[in-house]
Amino acid sequence: MSLTKAKAATRRAFGERVVELGKIHPDFVVFESDLGKSSQSNLFGDAFPNRYFNMGIAELNTMAAAAGMAAGGRTAFVASYSVFLTMRALEAVRSFVCYPKLNVKLYASHGGLTAAIDGVSHQGTEDIAFMTTLPNMKVLVPADSAAARAACDLALETPGPVFVRLMRDPLYEIYEPGEKFVIGGSKVVRPGADITIASYGDILFQSLMAADDLAKKGIEAEVLDLYSLKPVDTAAVLASVRKTGALLVAENHQARNGLGYELAVCCLKNCPVPFDNLGLQDTFAESGDYGLIIDKYGFSAAKIAEAAERLLRERRTEEIHSPALGG
Amino acid sequence: MNTALSNQRAAELAAIAHQIRFHVIDMVYKAQSGHISPGLGSADIMASLFFEVLRIDPQNPKWADRDRFVLSKGHSCPVLYTSLALRGFFPVAELDTLRKLGSRLQGHPIAGYLPGIEAASGSLGMGASQAVGMALEGRMLGAKYDIWALLGDGETNEGLIWETAMAAAKYKLGNLVFIVDRNGLQTDGACDTVMPTEPLDKKFEAFNWKVFKIDGHNIPEIVATMQAAREYREGPVCIIAKTTKGKGVRFMENTTEWHAKAPNTEQYQRALVELEESGV
Numbered sequence: 001m002s003l004t005k006a007k008a009a010t011r012r013a014f015g016e017r018v019v020e021l022g023k024i025h026p027d028f029v030v031f032e033s034d035l036g037k038s039s040q041s042n043l044f045g046d047a048f049p050n051r052y053f054n055m056g057i058a059e060l061n062t063m064a065a066a067a068g069m070a071a072g073g074r075t076a077f078v079a080s081y082s083v084f085l086t087m088r089a090l091e092a093v094r095s096f097v098c099y100p101k102l103n104v105k106l107y108a109s110h111g112g113l114t115a116a117i118d119g120v121s122h123q124g125t126e127d128i129a130f131m132t133t134l135p136n137m138k139v140l141v142p143a144d145s146a147a148a149r150a151a152c153d154l155a156l157e158t159p160g161p162v163f164v165r166l167m168r169d170p171l172y173e174i175y176e177p178g179e180k181f182v183i184g185g186s187k188v189v190r191p192g193a194d195i196t197i198a199s200y201g202d203i204l205f206q207s208l209m210a211a212d213d214l215a216k217k218g219i220e221a222e223v224l225d226l227y228s229l230k231p232v233d234t235a236a237v238l239a240s241v242r243k244t245g246a247l248l249v250a251e252n253h254q255a256r257n258g259l260g261y262e263l264a265v266c267c268l269k270n271c272p273v274p275f276d277n278l279g280l281q282d283t284f285a286e287s288g289d290y291g292l293i294i295d296k297y298g299f300s301a302a303k304i305a306e307a308a309e310r311l312l313r314e315r316r317t318e319e320i321h322s323p324a325l326g327g
Numbered sequence: 328m329n330t331a332l333s334n335q336r337a338a339e340l341a342a343i344a345h346q347i348r349f350h351v352i353d354m355v356y357k358a359q360s361g362h363i364s365p366g367l368g369s370a371d372i373m374a375s376l377f378f379e380v381l382r383i384d385p386q387n388p389k390w391a392d393r394d395r396f397v398l399s400k401g402h403s404c405p406v407l408y409t410s411l412a413l414r415g416f417f418p419v420a421e422l423d424t425l426r427k428l429g430s431r432l433q434g435h436p437i438a439g440y441l442p443g444i445e446a447a448s449g450s451l452g453m454g455a456s457q458a459v460g461m462a463l464e465g466r467m468l469g470a471k472y473d474i475w476a477l478l479g480d481g482e483t484n485e486g487l488i489w490e491t492a493m494a495a496a497k498y499k500l501g502n503l504v505f506i507v508d509r510n511g512l513q514t515d516g517a518c519d520t521v522m523p524t525e526p527l528d529k530k531f532e533a534f535n536w537k538v539f540k541i542d543g544h545n546i547p548e549i550v551a552t553m554q555a556a557r558e559y560r561e562g563p564v565c566i567i568a569k570t571t572k573g574k575g576v577r578f579m580e581n582t583t584e585w586h587a588k589a590p591n592t593e594q595y596q597r598a599l600v601e602l603e604e605s606g607v
Contacts, residue, residue: 029467053463056497061456061490068397068460069467071438071446076460091450096457100438100447 013145015040041079082108082124111165112252129257186233192220209301255279364573366406385415399454452487481513501560543568
């Protein structure tokens with residue numbers, strides 16, 4: 001699969017799809033907390049003013065009121081930045097959306113360090129940890145426009161709470177329009193036999209670039225897009241690592257309690273292999289250019305490629321010292 | 328405001344409030360856990376709501392046009408469970424299962440298990456906020472039902488209450504009524520010392536709510552005010568009901584001690600005797 005420069009960010013693609021779905025499905029509503037121009041939920045507000053509730057700069061009330069509206073069975077999308085949805089409104093999400101399994105769909109822009117330039121207060125770098133930990137919650141992170149549109153459809157058609165993490169800035173397109181995505185699914189975006197690189201969202205692109213660099217050195221990496229973080233496609237991960245014998249996870253999130261931890265547990269239980277996970281190493285990031293930031297904090301294409309080579313070197317060393325454990 | 332309650336009906340509601348108080352004490356004693364004194368204080372309000380004011384049907388708890396009641400002060404759920412059971416939503420005997428494993432009577436309310444429970448609550452402020460969402464839903468549907476929420480006065484410490492108050496006024500939610508159980512006490516002491524909330528009426532008025540102040544134990548006044556609140560359609564209404572926490576059991580009245588404490592057998596028996604003597 002090849003990358004082309006994206007014209008619009010995933011938040012835009014998602015926001016446009018919400019409007020299209022609004023024309024097909026007359027019943028769902030959208031809640032916003034005064035960030036509509038940024039989350040792109042204002043597109044829905046312009047199209048359907050009577051189905052759009054801007055509750056002001058009050059994320060907690062926005063979430064709990066959306067829960068109240070959903071109590072009768074109606075579906076409510078709630079838009080904001082990921083950091084506010086997953087932390088300021090976290091308790092409402094946990095106890096009043098997830099516990100009663102309401103049809104509230106969290107529509108979170110500025111996930112991870114895609115809001116790099118805005119600084120730490122606006123960077124949702126713990127959002128996946130919070131959301132995947134909540135019972136009844138499903139978590140999707142689309143990498144591009146086609147995936148974002150599909151995530152919107154999945155959020156609407158899947159009963160119960162769904163969290164969708166979106167990006168602030170346009171990056172790349174990888175999927176054809178109409179590509180099929182499912183809850184609990186994944187994609188092998190590049191096949192390879194030497195190491196598995198598992199990723200999602202914006203870091204999928206870095207992983208693919210890393211795989212290109214590794215190929216020049218004779219290392220064929222298999223790159224997985226785990227766009228469904230919960231439920232996560234452990235079967236696909238295990239099938240891949242049984243073939244490659246090594247797993248590297250790269251994500252735009254705290255390394256702790258993200259996809260890396262999830263897959264580490266999965267591999268320890270089922271198929272222990274040399275493993276590493278790249279993400280924020282128990283630190284906050286800072287303001288700056290997106291490309292420079294993800295490199296400084298260790299999950300750019302260059303850092304992913306370095307880590308993959310390191311893992312493979314370690315595996316070779318292990319094989320020399322304990323041949324019985326070799327692949 | 329002038330829809331007068333007959334003396335006979337007022338007496339019947341008072342008798343129901345008495346029964347509610349009995350069961351609140353009884354179920355918390357049997358569970359050896361739960362909140363007694365908030366329930367005793369709001370029993371007259373709950374009797375008025377569930378037996379006179381709310382449009383509800385225990386035989387058809389999901390009736391589309393029913394009024395929705397949210398106990399925003401969710402810790403006070405023994406009084407809600409009791410009111411629902413006495414009203415016929417589920418067997419009174421089930422009150423004995425409060426907080427026990429497998430019970431539908433959870434430590435704090437959750438919708439979907441016990442008929443008549445409309446929302447999860449227990450984290451203060453969240454019920455009021457959900458009530459705003461329910462009122463928006465009712466208005467969107469053009470429905471006839473109203474949304475009623477009972478709040479604690481300590482609960483108004485929560486910033487969320489004021490987010491809620493702004494939103495309800497923005498949308499002119501004439502189908503929404505908050506009742507504040509104004510007993511003047513919260514867990515750690517008097518509201519005035521923990522976090523002063525006066526003038527509470529002026530605060531809600533400043534947020535563009537219609538406010539009534541009443542005696543929360545005067546059943547004819549409670550019912551008449553609730554009817555007036557229902558008739559007022561221009562925006563949200565807040566009824567500030569002055570109550571006595573622990574009402575009906577002298578040693579539990581006007582103290583925070585019995586907010587979340589279960590009585591031992593001697594205290595339980597004494598409480599029931601005092602309740603009988605109190606006349607409420």
